Each structure stands twice: as C-alpha cells, then as structure tokens.
Amino acid sequence: MEHLDIDHDGRTLRGALHLPATDTAAPAVALCHGFGGNRAEFGYTFVRLAERLAARGVAAYRFDFAGCGDSDGDFDDLTVSDQVAQAEAVLGALAAHPGVDPERLSLMGMSLGGLTAQLAAARFPVRSLALWAPAAGAVSMDGAAAKLRADAIAEHGYDDFGGLPVRQAFVEDAKGIDPFADAAAYPGPVLLAVGTEDFVLQGDLLAQYRGLYGDRLDLHVFDAVGHGFETVPARERLVELTASFLAASV
Known part of the structure; x- marks a missing residue:
C-alpha cells in the first residue's frame, strides 16, 4: 500500500493505493465512500x-472526499x-500512475458514494461499476421529505442528517441532477447490493x-x-462478491 x-480544485484529496504484486500495469478501481464517511468505510470494508x-491482481484506491477524513476542504x-x-x-x-493500466479502470461506491460513482461512470470511461446501497434518493426526495x-x-x-449538516448548497446542486437520466450513458456491467431493511434504497428506487x-x-x-x-456474514458476503465481480469485469 502507498499513500x-x-x-x-485547490484541495488535496488523500488516499491509499493498494497495488498488486506484479511487474505489469494493473487494472484499478476507485472506491467512493458514503456521506460523512472516510476511505476505510463501515467495518473497514473498503480496506x-x-x-x-x-x-486478485487489481489495484484499489481508497480516498477521502473533500471535507471528509484527512482530505482538505470544508x-x-x-x-x-x-x-x-x-x-x-x-x-x-489513476490513469497516469505507472502501476495502473489506464484502459482498465472501474468505479465502486457506497451510498452517496454510490450515487457519485454512477454519475461519474457516465462521464469517464470505466469498465465496470459496483454500487452498495446507492443513495439516488439524496437528490430525488419526495415533497414531504424535501419540505422537512x-x-x-x-x-x-x-x-x-445523522449528526452531520446538509446545507443549502447541497439542496441547490441536487435540483440540477437526475440520478437516472444523468447516469444512463454508462454502457457496462453493474453490481448492485442492497439490504431488505435499507431505509435509503426503497422499492420504487430499486x-x-x-x-x-x-x-x-x-x-x-x-x-x-x-x-x-x-x-x-453480510459484510463478508458483500466484500467477496464485490471483489469477484470487479476482478472479473475490469
């Protein structure tokens, strides 16, 4: 692992790059954590x-979004x-890193990081996309929730929201995002994992x-x-199926 x-945009994003033990450039996956999280994610699942x-021969980059973890920003x-x-x-x-094959990049995200990943995948060419409980509802709240x-x-x-502030800037930005139409350009395979008791990803969004x-x-x-x-058991299954999917699809 290397830092x-x-x-x-004038900020330093800090992260850890896990490189496989190989002399050739490896495929790579960027891991996007959830709202208020960090590059370790819940239960150290990103680690x-x-x-x-x-x-499995795939590089993985865990990073903190701006304003989170060790990265700069508010x-x-x-x-x-x-x-x-x-x-x-x-x-x-990652594409510019000497240990990474720039033609074999993928994205993975949890919750708000999942929404971020699905939108970024429509704008940057990636081989595959893995989503854990993506938070599309964060930008498509119903009328009652939006009023609250x-x-x-x-x-x-x-x-x-769980002890962290959601400011007006987030709300204004969300008005210009359609989580599904804006993600439609991505043409590749998608893994989506969700729990039956998830309050974020309800049946209509699924x-x-x-x-x-x-x-x-x-x-x-x-x-x-x-x-x-x-x-x-759920977290072990989650990590294993995601690793298998990404390794097979990058």
Whole structure:
C-alpha cells in the first residue's frame, strides 16, 4: 500500500493505493465512500475490499472526499456535483500512475458514494461499476421529505442528517441532477447490493435501477440487514462478491 495524494480544485484529496504484486500495469478501481464517511468505510470494508482486489491482481484506491477524513476542504461545502468532479479527477490520476493500466479502470461506491460513482461512470470511461446501497434518493426526495429539509435549513441553517449538516448548497446542486437520466450513458456491467431493511434504497428506487441498467444489472438483495449491511456474514458476503465481480469485469 502507498499513500497517494491528488490535487483537485485547490484541495488535496488523500488516499491509499493498494497495488498488486506484479511487474505489469494493473487494472484499478476507485472506491467512493458514503456521506460523512472516510476511505476505510463501515467495518473497514473498503480496506478489506482493497486488499482482496490486490490479491486478485487489481489495484484499489481508497480516498477521502473533500471535507471528509484527512482530505482538505470544508464538509459544509459538500455537493454531489463536486464529488462527481473529484471522482473524475481520481480516475484521471489513476490513469497516469505507472502501476495502473489506464484502459482498465472501474468505479465502486457506497451510498452517496454510490450515487457519485454512477454519475461519474457516465462521464469517464470505466469498465465496470459496483454500487452498495446507492443513495439516488439524496437528490430525488419526495415533497414531504424535501419540505422537512427546507424547514430545517430555514430554521437552523442546515438539516441535521445523522449528526452531520446538509446545507443549502447541497439542496441547490441536487435540483440540477437526475440520478437516472444523468447516469444512463454508462454502457457496462453493474453490481448492485442492497439490504431488505435499507431505509435509503426503497422499492420504487430499486425498480428505477432495474430499468436503468436492464440485463446489465447484477442485483444482490441481502435479507434482514439495513443500509450498512450490519452483520458479520453480510459484510463478508458483500466484500467477496464485490471483489469477484470487479476482478472479473475490469
């Protein structure tokens, strides 16, 4: 593993690159963490996934989005469009790395990182796309939820989401994003994993993912777990199936 910093828009994005033990340039996957997370992800699943990919001959880059973890920036400035631009910058930096094959890049994301990855995949050529509980609903809230958020921001200056602030900049940016139409240009295979108790990815959104990716979608539904795949067996299955999918499709 080596530390790899990437400059983007006046900020340094900090991360760790896991390279396989090979003398040839390897395919690579960029791992995009969820809202308020960091490059280790819940239960250190990104660390385990990156190590498992490297053992299969695939490089993996775990990085902190701006304002998160060790990266520069202010969390208050977080928007989906900015994260998509960061993901594109990360892919560009990986393509320039001497240990990486620039023609064999892929994306993987959890929750808001999953939404980020699906949007970035439509803008930067990648071989494959893996999504854990992607948060399309973050930019397509129903009227009642949107009003609650607007009221909270009007009163406090932010909406409190699990102890982290969602600011008006995030809301304004979301208005210009269609999570499905804006992702439609990506032509490759997709793995999607979701728990039956997930409050973020409900049935109607899941149906839209099926419509978006069609027969290119490899869907895995995990019984009796929520948004964070909260059991040891579920997380082991999640890491293993994702590593296998990405190694086979890059």
